[in-house]
Amino acid sequence: MSSQYxxxxxxxxxxxxxxxxxxxxxxxxxxxxxxxxxxxxxxxQEVFGELAESELITENIEGSRTFLKLTDAxxxxxDFFGNRINxxxxxxxDTFFRENGLKMRDETSIGAYYKKTGENEYMTYLSAAExxxxxxxxxxPAITEDMAETIxxxxxxxxxxxxxxxxxxxx
Numbered sequence: 001m002s003s004q005y006x007x008x009x010x011x012x013x014x015x016x017x018x019x020x021x022x023x024x025x026x027x028x029x030x031x032x033x034x035x036x037x038x039x040x041x042x043x044x045q046e047v048f049g050e051l052a053e054s055e056l057i058t059e060n061i062e063g064s065r066t067f068l069k070l071t072d073a074x075x076x077x078x079d080f081f082g083n084r085i086n087x088x089x090x091x092x093x094d095t096f097f098r099e100n101g102l103k104m105r106d107e108t109s110i111g112a113y114y115k116k117t118g119e120n121e122y123m124t125y126l127s128a129a130e131x132x133x134x135x136x137x138x139x140x141p142a143i144t145e146d147m148a149e150t151i152x153x154x155x156x157x158x159x160x161x162x163x164x165x166x167x168x169x170x171x
Contacts, residue, residue, distance in 0.1 A: 009039055009047045011085050012093070014056065014078040017070035019097050026066045032096055038089075062111050062125070112155045114148035117141075122148035126155040128163055136163055 016029055026048065033044055048068070051057045056074035060067045070078075111127035122145060126138040138155075142148035155162070 008084055010051055011081055013047060013051060014070060014074050015085055016093055017068060018078060019093060023067045023069040026068060062113055110156055110159050112152035114152055124148050124151045128159050
């Protein structure tokens, strides 16, 4: 693979992260880039690895999902090399965010997963963020896996009401 193409793919990822105003999951980036057939899965894996190793992005694993965030160094790099992205590709990315922005924001700003912590013990990890800043983070124990799954699903559906109730009670 030519380093010129790898640089382009890196710039596309950095540009997408900047457009997201926060963070994106690897899956969201894969979906866009693979759907547009810019490159293949293995090359994209290499791109993610090199971006993380160069500290241009950070990776945060939450349950089964990996979220990426643009670092200051990544933003500076994009400022310097971003002109290598073809204007038509930029427009496709911009259109993608216009059409999918709310859905993507909901997918990345609301976190809900669980882990087994012992015999018949699970811990759920629930969070809500806005513009990359955590608003609330809760850890709720559950005694069955079904209960943990239900807690996570209900958080995804009712997080706004739960957050509002917490804030009302605290104020």
